[in-house]
Amino acid sequence: MLLQANHIVSTEHLIDAVWGEDPPPSARGQVQICISALRRLLALIPAKGEIIRRSPGYCLQISLEDLDSYRFETMVREADHLAQVDAAEAAATLRQALSLWRGPALGGAVSRLLEGKALRLDEARQAALECCIDIELSLGRHRELVGELTDLVEHTPLRERLRGQLMLALHRSGRQADALEVYRMGRALLVGELGLEPGEKLQRLEAAILQGDDSLLLADAGREAVTLTPDQPAPSLRIPPHQLPADIQDFTGHDDLVDAAEEFLRVSGNTATPVVVITGKAGAGKSCLAVHVAHRLAKVFPEGQLYRDMRGSQQQNAPVADVLGTFLRSLGIHGPAVPGSVEERIAMYRSLLADKRMLVVLEDVVSETQVMPLLPGSGGCAVIITSRARLTGLPGALQLEVDVMEEASSLALIAKVIGADRVAAEPNAASALTHMTGGLPLALRIVAARLAARPHWSLASMVRRLTDERYRLDELAHGEMVVRKSLSLTYDGMGETARRLLDLLGLAEGETIPYWFAAAVLDGETYRAMDRLEELVDARLLDVAGIDGGGYPRYKFHGLIRAFSRERLDEHEDDTGKTAALERVLGCWLHLAEEAHRRLYGGDYTLLHGDAPRWRLPEDQLDRLLTRPLDWLEQERANLCAAVVLAGEHGLVEVCWDLTVTLVTLFETRSYFEDWQDTHESALSAARLAGNERGMAALMCSLGSMHLNQQRPALARPLLELAFTRFQELGETHGMALALRNLAMLEYRQGSPDRAEHLYRQALTGFQQVGDLVGEAHVLAKLAQIELDGRRYAEAEAQLGHALNIARQTGSLRVEAQVMHKLGKAHLLSANYKQAEEVGSAVLRMVRENSDIIGESYALHSLGVVYGHRRKFDLSERALRHAAEIRESVMDDLGAAQIRLDLARVLAVQGDVVQARELAEKAQALFQEREATQWTREAGRIIADLVVRERSGRLAER
Template structure:
């Protein structure tokens, strides 16, 4: 039985016996310590948890008395835990499994990793986790600090239940879930996900009428309580039930482990992007524009996609109108919606190439197959959308040239564009001008926000307010939000404040000055800490703001960061941009509010405080990026770091963020690149180069060569200015690696040679090893095997001396290739076995898969076909578990070749055809042709020489088109052999 329990009333357990903890201070302190088990909890935090903002003068001594009592209790109960005095507070040291809170988190995490591979076991883990709960978390405790944490725990419990229901519904357990779901829906009537699960369980049980009644009751609750209609997913589910949509029924196809049986389909990525921001529930006015836009966009279907171009002054509601229209048309465009803010009103626009790359990845194209050029990306983008019904929304466009490459080719798609200027150069576009609201609509908008009753009671003052802000929608919303936050204020008093700022109101109807003065009124009403946070956020060059950013900027409690940001959301100074996979919200600025925040920061005279906040923010980006690398590679291997200070998040929060390190890097890519640029602009050379080279973990695995080059050139500039020789060498080495990845040896070699010389002068062994390894690769490609081997051996010695295990494994694998070329198969296999053992010790699945793939090829070349098949099958399982679609195609190709050598021609054909399908699905035609060339001999061996020749000739045509001469010659050889057999 778990001895430390907070998932319910706080209590201790001695075996089966519950031991009550005295209520009040002692229970609060124990709860706070358990929440942060194995981490230091400051005395100030404990005081805040017990007494809030008004502690007694004896607070510290009373905390110490409670700690002493808890220590005695732990000793009396003989529990394997202790409370240590650790500056600036205390640490509860215990095994994670001795806390129900930490056990719950671990079981949920275990379930997440099992969801795809073994849903039955995943559901069992979640059920086990849920049995740890005995009621609401920390129930019975009165503490403002702990209450917010308890709410998040309760939310995590509900999220785990919902995830469990999703899995069990997929396992066909809908009958068993109805009672449990009914009880939870009654207790949480506004929880739409639960309601949808209950509707689905009823529908699958043949109880359609009851499922629809559940929807009706839920809609009434939402309308009555919040004045909102159900969300899009719930409405779609109701429609599907009404229409008897067969897709709601369980998929009868077998699920489970990976098998290469003839009936298994290829693992293709099918993606329906739904990228629209949330709709504005109190959308007001512009009815004519809404109707015109809908009619025009619905009328598509011709040769070209219809375009609606919305223009207007800042703050006039362009974005609200675009998103509102898009939501109303979402059902009409069945293949989804693509959305991107191009940031045309900001100094640094989003490059078209980046937008195309993001859209292609959103449509299912893996990073390694995204072309590097704008024209190639645009062509692939048009091909993918040619037969789809997709709605594309492009926000804050600066010119027509930004839009043209992003227009779909198919008439079934449609485009909505917003811009400050009229984009008259867009062919056939419907031009809509958005202006200020008239008095009637302005009053309607204010009434929706503050309540119609309150407005009607002071109608004359409400009219004065609308006139004061000139009907500008953003200004109206800001004023109304402030009134909502202060219900004790009269509208007349608010109108009086505006009247006192007569000169500012004169500017209200003239461009950006309008919003600045309105924002000042909201800013003045905020607390000092909230104003400071807003100002600091203004200097954070981020596209969207993760929750932890507030903690880094304020050097505060990471667990309270969301509360501080929500204060800004309440005042409408920040917007919620979406929800992270961890369940935390992300925030964003309106562009003008960001400018306003930066102006406020400039007013502060304490330059050291501003610089320290920026250093913490950049230090936290660096801390998280290097931790992501460590989790992927098992340590700081093949990577150099500098001396920039780090600002670290609590381990529990860091673990939540980095459950999937590569996915986190992908999600934060834009922010991380912006952090490099900001560090460079501020002359912060150490953090700039360190973060740039750390991000290669992402750039290399997902083919972000533009980001790789841009970040490194930026960092190289600032390190040169600072005469930072180590940083310059690290960047040149990394840029050389980038050119090697793109097979541009002529560009890579001088950079690597210069970096190697610099590293040797500095006595930097790891850097010397990295450059030696890469220079060896260049020599190998140039046919200089002897020089390559010499450099590889130097790199191996240096990697071993600094303890870089992954670097050592890489070099051993490369040396094995030299052995294979010389037909020294035993030596090659021995090196690869050694490299594989190292990779397994580091825990890096990616490095393991790479080494094993080469080991399988070694077994194949030495005619050890049985072992080659076994290794290739293991690699296939690993890449599928990692969700690596591109790696799967390579593993299938290897396995198909092995099957062919073992005369398992049916299995060989199946694996190779599947590899071709995957390559085609990601539009890698060159790779697909290479696999076809392996497939042709297999078909010939089965007696279908004609089809084999057709495949080989099709592959040859592609090789000639792509100027792949070596592959074209191989195709000629195979075609000649096939002709001889006909």
């Protein structure tokens, strides 16, 4: 926990660290016991350390100044800065840092996981020691160092840098023979144990000592070495720098990017330095790609490669002056010869590279400003840059973006690490792993490395470990490869507002995030929302998913970044802050959904609303988003349904039921019955739990309406009757009118027109009392249907004319089209076929313009019947078949059966009695199954008529 001080360490990670691959069954309990013991011990020491329980594990909170590892790293960095101005002080600082050590790091640890971390710490100590000795050698302290170096070489005989330092110290002390003997002993050891020759640097040093190269001394040739004075530079060994990290043996994919980078960087003869910028999100493999390309180009740039991590994703970036100083020392300029000012360092750096063929690799660059001083001045060199930001300000640079890997490349990478046979044995599990990691190369490598280290694990077991998103980032860690750490570097380098926005975006549940979401969670101006989100896009923590109907960008998370965002949200935001942000987001979804309904219906008609707070958008943005309200509802369907569930889970019941019933505008128009049912049942559970009577009544009424739409009267009736009773108890006139209207529809469909008319008239009174014009128009149209059934055509047309005037008053084209559809049926039944066709054609144009697919099926049905009466049989059959296909496509089998009854009539008139009877009998069977009494009787009449026709036809044939 000290290695990850002030960060959460999961219990699973602690178990792995202590017991490795074979933890005892009581591991979790033992961890808790150990934590308790550690807490008691921490209370006894002066350092103020505290272990806090934080899901999914523990966090050891401590001042960094009390950590010897932090103090060591701080002093090493300080020495790195001092080396440019005061070498003696730099050496003293490094010696002070080294004094903090008391033997190997984590001494006594036997955990395989901890051994890797200890090795990293020991390597840092060794590097600091070797750097310190380099500085002290440059200060002329070679005689004092001989004894220490002799001991160090004896204890670590395979470290060539130490052996070279001892050889140099002996040579400068006038002991050339001893220096050469140190080389020969080292060579014998390397050849004998490893079968390797010493490295190039050590071989060159031996050759220089043999030749008596005066440049190895700290004074003029032929004179005894003396201590360096401030105005004397420390000569170097003049060995070309080859600073690239090791290439990745199992590098996979991105062949097009590798080829593009190589082709661009191989071009010679230009006066400008070719620059390739590789961008991508954390863990996408930018560094792997850059190093891989650099190694492939090593022969093109024979004079070496310079490499530096610019720490762009960290709060403290690498200062340009420091990087230039490091590069100058690598190019042979040491000590006081390194200029003090940045401008002078840039000039010297470019002068040294002017006639060379060298490759410069700059990793994790934060901006163009940071990198411009490090670009060589001539075309002989080349530069590869990696960055999480798009560095479009570098003129002429080739911009390459590393995206996540496709499934085929992801599987190939896993197979290279664990073996193709294991992947072939579990293809489905392997595919699932690629999806769970989102194709992120770092995550894939971690998964593959863990499976390679545990050959007894199945791929399916790894899938199970990654299934729970809450712990997925804990599982994606292996040795020094940690997805969370990679993301944290970017996160920690951002400003406070950007970090908080990323945290709060963890509240998003849908696949995409609209632009206004940022303003809602931060409770800020929507005009700045896109700028806030684009900061995260630039940092590669968010992707652009496309453009919505209003012309605004939409955004999306990579799956692992979403998990990271939710971790940070739980860590940094308390329940009050999360709830307040969630209320604003849900308030905006409700605001937009009810406004879409208003624009479709002309007002808040046929809809109950609650008193949940709204978070409103400016009018101009609202107009752009809702230019086509139904299209907006369709586009946001997944987000809106997810918002309902989210509201219910967090106990925000008022917004939950309000948003749910508002969405019926979309569900009914597009026949999204599954969404209708799922959202309503979820909201109803939340309303019951909270005892919200009005919300329960509204939801039951709406669910009853859904069952009516699907011709399920047995399911609809109890819900509607219970909803009416609760509205009556609450004195909710509008709710009672809605329930009565639906109950009237139920009675009509079950063959009780008188009972239906009575209920319709009660509903009409209620709608008139509350000023619900659309509800009033709907009921008038239904009453007109009853008049039509009684062949009272004049009365029906009068009622429909009244309903049409009301519909036009609301400005709702959809309601107008519904009433006109009824009017067309009135003309049809009164045998005014020409006018019926004109009205039907107008309705068809209106519903198609509104993208109302259900309305289109009704319009085609009516037109098909009219065409039949006008003996346009081809048009009739085509319209009826299309109408039936639409009904079937939205799972309305009963509606399709009703249409096929009319198709049967048309086919019979044309003489195809057999096919007509077949259609009618299938329809009758479905009506009987659904208890549609009226339609069952109608089908029976048609079948009887067709039987008579068949007999007549057979008699005529005889």
